[in-house]
Amino acid sequence: MTSRRTSSLLMPIAMFGVATFFYLYEFLVRVSPNVLENELILAFNLDAKMFGFFSSCWYWAYAPLQLPVGALTDKYGPRRLLTFAILLCSASTLSLAYTTSFYLGCLMRFFIGAGSAFAFISCMKIVHIWFDHHLFPLMTGLTLTIGTLGAAAGGIPLSLALDFMNWRQVLIYLGFAGMVLAFLAFALIKDHNPNHAEVSMKKEDTPGFWRCLIEVMKQPQSWLVGIYCFFVTAPTDAFGGTWGVKFLVDTHGISRDVASTAAVTMTFIGMAVGSPILGWISSVFDNRKVPMMISSLIAALALTLIVFLPQLNGFWACVLFFLFGSSGTYVLAFVMTRRFSQPIYVGTAVGFVNMVSMFGSAILTYMIGWLLDAVSSGALSSEGERIYTVSNYHLSLVVLPLFYAISALVIVPLIRDQKD
Template sequence: MLFKKNSDLSSLSLTKQKPTLLAVVICILASCFYMYEFILQVSPAVMTNQLISDLKLNAITLGTMTAFYYYSYTPMQLPAGFLFDRFGPRRLLTIAILMCALGAFLFSSTTTIATASAGRFMMGMGSSFAFIGTLVLISRWFPSRYFAFLTGLVELMSCIGAIVGETPLTIAVDHWGWRHTILNLAVIGVILGLLIWLIVRDSPEVVSKGHKFQPTSKKGVLHSFRQVAENNQTWFIALYSFMVWAPITAFAALWGIPFLVIAYGISTKAASAACTMIWLAIGIGCPLLGWWSDTVNLRGVPLKFAASLGLIGLIPVIYIPHLPLLWLYICLFLFGLAASGQSLAFGVVKDNNHSSVAGTAMGINNMATVAGGALFQPLIGIFLHFSWNGSYYNGRPFYTLEDYRKAFIILPFCYLIAFLIGKFLIRETHCQQQSNVSL
């Protein structure tokens, strides 16, 4: 499927060549799209109070509205891979980022929860192409020996986007207001979309020989999906990815900042700065965990270690009162390192499936990874609402520390389940393609 064609291109024209400047620029532009979509993804976390006040929301409606991003993002992960096979990355990435920009514009001008949800839905739809599209371009423009390292750098770009979406975006919201901040992001998206259209090319052959992109057949796509879906390891690994990433989408991308404001008596700006430790840890942890796994020639040990860090880091943040700020930062950093397990899971699912269907396998894994946002953001909102005592502050619902602690109780259990999956269900591959995997 997706990477079958890509590997053919690499073997024919790239294996013995050094990456060109054009290849570097193309992949940087695609990575910038991935960074941009992460800014959009986490942006509601720094404007929850403003959104609640301006749009007359409560915890349930806020969580549901922001989760509309994931309602389109999550199911599009698998067809996104198929569509890249059919139409190529240049056209799809351009259309996708312009859709993100249009969604941001709609969100910035909304006066109702319906149009705000529609804007989030459009942002998620466009963003769903960013990660897989970047991997497609890397696999076509760089020799295969660079793939794992560059994938780690792409993950780092996403974390930079999330960091920008925390403290810098908080400053922007304080200065311009949330509407003008999102509107400016829409303008940035249009500019980036034009650059991608003007510079990005589908493959080196398109540039050097003028070859047109050749799509795969629909029959090949269906066969790829069936083969991957029948492998139970695909689903065990996907469930692990869901469990280690869902707390991130619930805490770091939405509910963590207002919780830290209440729990530690700090400002929104200080809380967003604390949450940047999570994204910083993910950016560092993704390549580090992959390097450790390759060095010891094991997958299971790093997967279990990552899940353990989630328990060690998250429980003190939520349930130990008056945690010193230094220890808060350390625990949030450990929490972020735990989420790096989802990055290693892409290598594990690739080991457990035939190389010709690696794209489909990684698409399913990525779909499971981001599904946590669609489920957990509104779920935490529901838990908060039913714990709420009915009090208001400045015209909006006020949730106490105990309300948050009750709502967050499911988050540590995610890492416990992930640890058990890593220990008992995921097969150790020793970083090798499994011999019993066949077409």
């Protein structure tokens, strides 16, 4: 009996493992510009606005694709779609490693975002098909934990790898690792669960894209939770994924290795720790709004201290970035998304919320670069890089805590923590 139960769990765990490993992989590639910033700026001769645009190309592909990806996953299942997505992501990473054109680099970054668009939704769909419904909050938190470990790996390991190889070689290794993962996805993932027939992927029983989309968009809660994620996700991606390392190096003279540890590794380790804890708390107390509000205010405070504290050293930078990351509560937003969605629309609903949130990341990532160039004097260093002062960063980064304050004080009170 026990061996049969263990055997029945092995396949769902294997499928979940492959999907979440791709989520980890795309998270690593997503935040890599934060660590590779100096190399990319010199390779493509970029200013802050151009670098912000390059980094944001990932989000401009990822965000709008969340709608069709969610609906397609609801209709056809994750197996073939996820395999194609991993191949697209890894092939584009390889192509980026070889290009010398800024515009081709942006295009490859765009394609990486397009492939990455399938990762989180596929994880949620596999959990929905193959695991009991009461495990959904825990598995959502676990998914985000595993994914953010990929972002954390974008800190110290990538920074250390650059001591032994150039940035192009780093991307080549990442590209080939993705090819192996695509093979595992095609071999292991299944779309049909005979013991959970009501959510298995049977084409004749599933609605089309437009019906899925219309049903989700008719829900006011879809919009409110999406707008909440817009304000919560954007600072994490913009600061932890793009601008944090440069800020610490330029304003506090912290070495790149230590800055990468703080801004990238500690931010996403904080998310990895905080996500399952918040998911667990929400399940135990059957309440999501209070943790969402409190955590957003904590993140706003942490970001205020990071941006405006003078003489921030490496230790306190790590502490504050960890606090900032662990307060990223969008895991609870996805739990709420499942609560107000019918089972056959879960993929589309998650995709819609994710789409709105990633538009926030795209806009804020580019906005910070634009603000930096707008307030700077235009002076250049001896290496040809634009020089940005502490006051330039203060004026540009004040939007980070403001985003969290808006989410906590304006958006959360409007959300209903119940099924519509």
